[in-house]
Amino acid sequence: MKLIPDLKQKIEVIIGTSLDEYEITIQEWTQSVANLVGHHENSETFGDEGESQELPGQSTSPSSSDVISLNTGKRIFFKVRTNEQEETAVCWGCPAKSITMETRQLIELLIRTNSALPDEVQPVVYENDREQYLTELGLWLKEQIEEPTEQESEAVPDHFVVPAGLNADKILFLLQGDTPDAHRLRSKELNKLLESYFGEEIVLIPLGEQEWIFMGDKEIVTEEAEEDTTEAKKDSLNAFCLGLHELVASEWAGVFHLSASLPCIPAQQLVSVTTLLRESIHLGRAFHVTQHIHLPWDLHLERLVASIPDEQRTRFIQETGKDTVIFNDSETLATLEIFFSLDCNVSETAKRLFIHRNTLVYRLDKIKQEIGYDVRHFESAVLVQFLLLMYKVTKKH
DSSP states (O other): EEEEEEEEHHHHHTTTSOOOEEEEEHHHHHHHHHHHTTSOOOOOOOOSGGOOHHHHHHHHOOOOOOOEEESSSSSEEEEEEEEEETTTEEEEEEGGGGGGGHHHHHHHHHHHHHSSOGGGGOOOOOSSSSHHHHHHHHHHHHHHHHHHSSSSSOOOOHHHHHHHTTTTTEEEEEEEEEEGGGGOHHHHHHHHHHHHHHHHEEEEEEEEEEEEEEEHHHHHHHHTTTOOOHHHHHHHHHHHHHHHHHHHHSSSSSEEEEEOOOOOOHHHOOOOOHHHHHHHHHHHHHOOTOOOBBOOOOOOOHHHHHHHHHHHHHHEEEEEEEOOOOOOGHHHHHHHHHHTTTTTTHHHHHHTSSSSSSHHHHHHHHHHHSSSOOOOSHHHHHHHHHHHHHHHHHTTT
């Protein structure tokens, strides 16, 4: 049983409430049908094409495969998809009081109608031309990234360039979400939120169910930059991303990861920049698990370490690590990460950690005793930072 991809979203708009998604076994669904089939609120909706069925004990009775919805009293569940091989079923559920009997029958009809269509003729419904070409642009972009060709040019096809305004200088952003299905971020909702934040129309390109590339005018994003320099633009972009991530996280449950680029011409650089942003989020999630904003220019060392073969990393740890068990301690790990991010400044690190300066000095002395390197000295700090990064990525394998 295969459904139109956005059917769930369209039904949610109709009923004015969200549908939670569940995966259960077919046996559980069958048992629920057997337990609830005699209830009046269920008996009127069983059967093909919405026809009423007689109650159990009369001449006919619905089989579990015919049943599309069940009312347990508190919630109504709709069976929308089954996997015979894995013997599982996917259901959507909502509070019973949130919909009427007529609405319930309408949802059943929509599910039956869409699941009855052959897979090859399943329609994809777009609300307007803009949604269609942005979706098609996303499919093209995803294909270029995941299946790169040997062609030198990565230029976006002309029929996408003008409608999406890809010839102007833009700053690209990549947003990845990791949220429960019931609270999943939708493209239309995200687009409205982004336009309110940017104060202009946004080009939002979907790359997956929870992944989007979007772009903003460089003057709007970097308007707070004190100087027209690359470093000033980076600082301004970092502040802009902090506010943007905070806004998205406040509206939807779950974890979101964000990356951004310096100004570029999307018509010529969309593929390479999107690839770079994807890589940055991957590196950020691997090396900095407590952070959610991953900017390419902050990840040079991480990119270098990730490119080193596993055997070489392991050998480096063995030759220089001495006792890397110390990195398993969360307090030591946090101390080193903040110490390195603040350019090995003892006073600033103590302030950030909300501890006395002498307490920090004690911790650094302990690290020196355990691992043999005093991170207050430049050469040792470089070695320990590399060692820590290699330890993180090697530990994950």
